[in-house]
Amino acid sequence: MTLAVNEHELRSRTIDDTRHCEEIIARHSKSFALASRLLTKEVRSAAVATYAWCRRADDAVDHATDRAQAEDRLARLRHELDDLDAGRESSDPVLRAIGVVMRERGLPSCYLRELLAGMEMDVQSTRYETLADLMLYCHRVAGVVGLMMCHVLGVSSDDALPHAARLGIAMQLTNICRDVDEDWRRGRCYLPASMLSSRARTILQGPALPTVPQDIRLDLAEPVRTLLAEADRHYRAGDAGLCYLDRVSGWAIQTARLAYSGIGDVLARRGYDVGQGRAVVSGTRKRWLAMSALWSSIQRTHPSSRMLHVPTRILEYRLWND
Numbered sequence: 001m002t003l004a005v006n007e008h009e010l011r012s013r014t015i016d017d018t019r020h021c022e023e024i025i026a027r028h029s030k031s032f033a034l035a036s037r038l039l040t041k042e043v044r045s046a047a048v049a050t051y052a053w054c055r056r057a058d059d060a061v062d063h064a065t066d067r068a069q070a071e072d073r074l075a076r077l078r079h080e081l082d083d084l085d086a087g088r089e090s091s092d093p094v095l096r097a098i099g100v101v102m103r104e105r106g107l108p109s110c111y112l113r114e115l116l117a118g119m120e121m122d123v124q125s126t127r128y129e130t131l132a133d134l135m136l137y138c139h140r141v142a143g144v145v146g147l148m149m150c151h152v153l154g155v156s157s158d159d160a161l162p163h164a165a166r167l168g169i170a171m172q173l174t175n176i177c178r179d180v181d182e183d184w185r186r187g188r189c190y191l192p193a194s195m196l197s198s199r200a201r202t203i204l205q206g207p208a209l210p211t212v213p214q215d216i217r218l219d220l221a222e223p224v225r226t227l228l229a230e231a232d233r234h235y236r237a238g239d240a241g242l243c244y245l246d247r248v249s250g251w252a253i254q255t256a257r258l259a260y261s262g263i264g265d266v267l268a269r270r271g272y273d274v275g276q277g278r279a280v281v282s283g284t285r286k287r288w289l290a291m292s293a294l295w296s297s298i299q300r301t302h303p304s305s306r307m308l309h310v311p312t313r314i315l316e317y318r319l320w321n322d
Contacts, residue, residue: 014100017093018045021052024094028055034286035256040248046105046152049097054115054145056094061119062186070123077116081109107151114144127205128192131230134176137190139165142172146238153249163241167253170234171260177224177231178263180274181212195223212275221272228264228272235261247297254293259286 025048026033036047057077064070083090084099101107118140128134146168150160176183176190183190189204196204200219204212212220235257242250259281266279281289 014097017097017100018048020093021045021048021097024048024052024055030283031256031259031281031286034259034290035252038248038252038255038290043153043249045097046101047149049094049101050107050145050148050152052094053098053112057112057116057119061123067123067125074116074120074123078113081112081116085109101152105151105154107148111144111148114140118144122188125187128190130194131192131227134190134192135169138169138172138176142168142175144168149253153245153253155244157244160241160244163238163244166234167238167241167257170231170238171257173227173231173234174260174263177227177267177272177274178279180220180224182278184208184212185210191220191223191227195226196220214275217273217275220274224267224272224274228267231264232261242297243301247300250300251290251294251297254296255286255290258289258293262286262289 022033022036025036029051032051036044036051039047060073060077061070064073080090080095084095084102090096090099098107098112102109118137121137121140126137128137143165146164146166147161149168150164155164180191184204185208187208191204193201193205197216197219200216200223203216238257239254242254245253262281262285263279266281267274270276270279
């Protein structure tokens with residue numbers, strides 16, 4: 001009788017943890033929330049848990065009041081991963097949820113630790129001289145998220161891993177282009193210095209103002225255009241990996257991909273002007289993109305059988321970023 005009660009309590013807590021994670025994704029990302037709703041119930045639970053942990057880690061660092069607090073929070077995040085690896089119970093619903101994904105989907109903590117290494121670059125106020133420098137950051141904070149999703153989606157072939165990582169990188173490059181103004185106001189600049197004019201470099205590496213000055217917005221248009229072109233290259237590489245997914249998962253992932261790349265389309269229509277406010281894709285447009293992704297998924301050849309786990313590998317971007 002006691003065992004049955006414990007099992008009931010465990011199921012109830014798991015349901016509550018999933019709902020908590022679903023609230024997080026709905027609050028922070030309409031594109032990912034839409035894509036997650038297209039997944040099967042079991043996969044959706046793992047996907048929202050993974051998103052919620054990434055968001056939890058990101059917010060812990062981004063909302064720190066100073067560098068010392070950010071470093072302390074980063075150390076705590078790593079300690080939490082130590083506890084998860086050791087199988088120690090947590091009172092935090094997001095940690096419990098990601099722990100389930102790690103156990104049931106074989107999600108390795110090394111991917112999560114690599115993401116924290118990327119966040120440490122933010123804590124250290126890393127500046128990026130070249131595109132190659134920036135790509136390491138993108139791989140750590142987003143490429144490895146693509147690798148995580150291979151476990152979440154139960155991909156059967158490690159040949160899918162480079163494609164998944166490059167899709168994550170494409171999305172991060174899009175984020176960088178969308179958030180130039182917002183990031184600068186937070187004291188961060190991700191645009192590679194080698195792409196900037198001397199005037200733009202001086203201003204962007206100096207004290208932040210309420211918004212990017214009008215006199216350098218034209219200077220920033222070309223770097224943004226260049227990074228979005230790089231993102232498109234990675235989106236296409238990511239598309240080549242959709243064949244490793246079942247139809248439902250392929251539909252969801254392509255929907256998220258199209259919604260994200262659509263942000264770049266909005267920026268292009270604005271002449272790559274970063275000072276016109278946050279670029280967004282409308283809800284109506286996202287629904288149309290979801291239907292387009294569904295049609296593509298129906299036509300695509302998919303694997304006939306799938307396994308739960310993929311091999312544990314972290315891909316250094318230099319090995320496959322051709």
